[in-house]
Amino acid sequence: MTPQEYDYLRDFLRGQSGLDLSDDKRYLVEARLGPVARRAGIADLSALIGALKLGGDMKLRTSVVEAMTTNESSFFRDRTPFDHFKDVIVPHMLQKRATKRGIKVWCAAASTGQEPYSLAISSREDSRLNAWHLDILATDIAETVMDRGKAGIYSQFEVQRGLPIQLLVKYFTQQGDMWELDPSIRRMVRWQKQNLLANFTALGRFDVVFCRNVLIYFDRPTKTEVLSRIADALEPDGYLILGAAETVVGLSDRFEAQPNCRGLYRPLPKSAVVPAMPGLRAVGQVA
Structure with a gap:
C-alpha cells in the first residue's frame, strides 16, 4: 500500500463514517482490511483500494467501513x-x-x-x-x-x-x-x-x-x-x-x-x- 493509496483510504473512511485515521495507523488498516480483501477474493490492499476507487461494489465499501470502525463495548462500561x-x-x-x-x-x-x-x-x-x-x-x-x-x-x-x-x-x-x-x-x-x-x-x-x-x-x-x-x-x-x-x-x-x-x-x-x-x-x- 503506497502513501497515496493510504491517503485515499483515509479520505474514503472520513467521508463515509467520520473516522479520522492518523499517519501511524497503517498497521491497523493492514490488520483489519487484509481479511476483508481475502474474503472478497482480492489479492492485496492495493487491489482493494483500486476496487474502492471504482465505486460500484457497495458491499465491499460497506465491509471496509464496518471493518475499520471500532465496535468495542461491554455491559455497564465505565459505570x-x-x-x-x-x-x-x-x-x-x-x-x-x-x-x-x-x-x-x-x-x-x-x-x-x-x-x-x-x-x-x-x-x-x-x-x-x-x-x-x-x-x-x-x-x-x-x-x-x-x-x-x-x-x-x-x-x-x-x-x-x-x-x-x-x-x-x-x-x-x-x-x-x-x-x-x-x-x-x-x-x-x-x-x-x-x-x-x-x-x-x-x-x-x-x-x-x-x-x-x-x-x-x-x-x-x-x-x-x-x-x-x-x-x-x-x-x-x-x-x-x-x-x-x-x-x-x-x-x-x-x-x-x-x-x-x-x-x-x-x-x-x-x-x-x-x-x-x-x-x-x-x-x-x-x-
Whole structure:
C-alpha cells in the first residue's frame, strides 16, 4: 500500500463514517482490511483500494467501513454514566415527565448492544420506574454488529465484562457456552441503522442521548457538527452523556457541563449562545 493509496483510504473512511485515521495507523488498516480483501477474493490492499476507487461494489465499501470502525463495548462500561442516569437523570425525569411517564433515550453507536441493554436492565431494576416506559433507540453504522445486538446472545467473556453475577443469573439463560438475554429486555430496545454523518432529524427528539467513545474518532469539524445536531435532537431539559475521554470544550457552545458529573451535559437554548465578536471565532467554531 503506497502513501497515496493510504491517503485515499483515509479520505474514503472520513467521508463515509467520520473516522479520522492518523499517519501511524497503517498497521491497523493492514490488520483489519487484509481479511476483508481475502474474503472478497482480492489479492492485496492495493487491489482493494483500486476496487474502492471504482465505486460500484457497495458491499465491499460497506465491509471496509464496518471493518475499520471500532465496535468495542461491554455491559455497564465505565459505570459512571449509568450512575448519572440513576442518580441525576431519573430524578429529574420523574418530576418533569410525570404526566406522560416515559423517557426517550438514544444510544448512538450502540455496537453489539451492551449499552442499551444495560440501560434496559437498570430501568427494570429501578422501582421508581415501575409503570414507566423507557423507549430506547439503539443505532449504529454497521449492520453486522447490530444483528448481533438484536440477537442478544453473548459469549462468556462478554457477559463477564462489567455485568454483575446477580444480573447475569436474573436476565440471561445459558445456551451451551453462550448466554441469551431475556426477550423482555431485548424488546425494550429498538434498532435502526444510522450514520452520525447523515441527517438524523427523522429520529425525533430525545430526553437523553448516549454518544460515548465516538467523537474521539472524528476530526474537529465533524465533532462540532455532530454535537450541534445532537443539541437540536435533545429536549430543552435533556441530557447528553459522552465518554470518559470526550468533552464539548472547544468544540461546541451548545452545551453546559453538569457540576461534579463527568461526561454529563445539558443543552443550551440557541438564544443563550453568545455570538462571536467581529473578527473572532465563536467557541467551537473551526477556522
